[in-house]
Amino acid sequence: MTVRKIADGTYGLDHKIEVRRRSLFGPMAANVNSLVDRLHHALEEERKAEQTKNELITNVSHDLRTPLTSVLGYLGLIEQDRYRDEVELRHYVQIAYEKSKRLNVLINDLFEYTRMRYDSAELKLKNFNLTEMLGQMLVQFHLPLQEAGMTSKLDAKETSVMVKGDAAKLVRVFENLIANAMSYGKEGKKLLITVHTEEKAAVVEVINYGEPIPTTDMPYIFDRFYRVDKSRTQWSGGSGLGLAIAKSIVLKHGGTISVASDIEQTAFRVTLPLIK
Incomplete structure (x- = not known):
């Protein structure tokens, strides 16, 4: 019944x-x-x-x-x-x-x-040195960072961190994170990228020292079309898709992406599987 x-x-x-x-x-x-x-x-x-x-x-x-x-x-x-x-x-x-x-x-x-x-x-997978790629990216961003009044530094514990992935797609990830740091962290005057390995993963942190991300915004930071600074017009802000794209690319590589932010720094952390 x-x-x-x-x-x-x-x-x-x-x-x-x-x-x-x-x-x-x-x-x-x-x-x-x-x-x-x-x-x-x-x-x-x-x-x-x-x-x-x-x-x-x-x-x-x-x-x-x-x-x-x-x-x-x-x-x-x-x-x-x-x-x-x-x-x-x-x-x-x-x-x-x-x-x-x-x-x-x-x-x-x-x-x-x-x-x-x-x-x-489809990902075009190949083996490449993540440390070398990030070093080249900072060279390419030297002038934009200088114009934003920021200095940059790559702190790599190992000169060779080999991963397998789509290099062009992963470049897009770190371009978005660096551009995000330039937009929201330029008051801190510096950008630090660290690279190291933990067990079977390569770990990259993109760190800026500007204003912290409000606690209320943290759960939504990787949502599409989400902008932390609501006062920004769409002309001065990004498309609102940069971090969502970065997350999709990292997840498709079997990695993770997260963010931690306090009054001292904001750090985006990306992990990618090392070559087995």
Whole structure:
């Protein structure tokens, strides 16, 4: 009777059948309860997935529409000859160009996040020296760091830390972490990257000494479109996808990524499996 009422909707999916140990149908009732639990969990996961998809669409639409509106607006002024002189014309063109670059960053980040999130991107695996790669990256970031008023240092316990992975994808991870440090930690004036090994893992920490991440923001720091500094406009902040992309790439390599932040420093910690 109870099973029939669950089936026809009289009882909800959270309804449990009384399990009588001495009853012939006791094991069956327990199995039905277990099945109901799994079905309820599956429906809840589906609901969350649908909500996540809707939020993604809403955020993407908003973040893409704003720069596109600006591009169309300034190009419209140029098309209608609504500028005083060549100086103002060049100013409009420059603004449209900058908004277009912003739009390009958003689209590329969204594409990369979607590919990594839904496992559609194959990793091109090869053996490489993680310490060497990070050293080269700091050389490439020397000028941007200097312009941000920051110094950098690579503290490597070992000159050769060999891992197997997609070097281009992992470069993207550390580019995002360094860019994040430049955006939110430049008041601390320095960036430190440490590399060492722990058992079977390579461990990299990207550390800045700026303002700490608020405790309330810590659980959401790797969520897509999440920005710690809500006062930043979308022009001065990133796409909001950088850390989400980094997490997807690291997880796909079988590694982990986490963050710790206090008044002294903010450290993003990445672990990757060493070559067996």
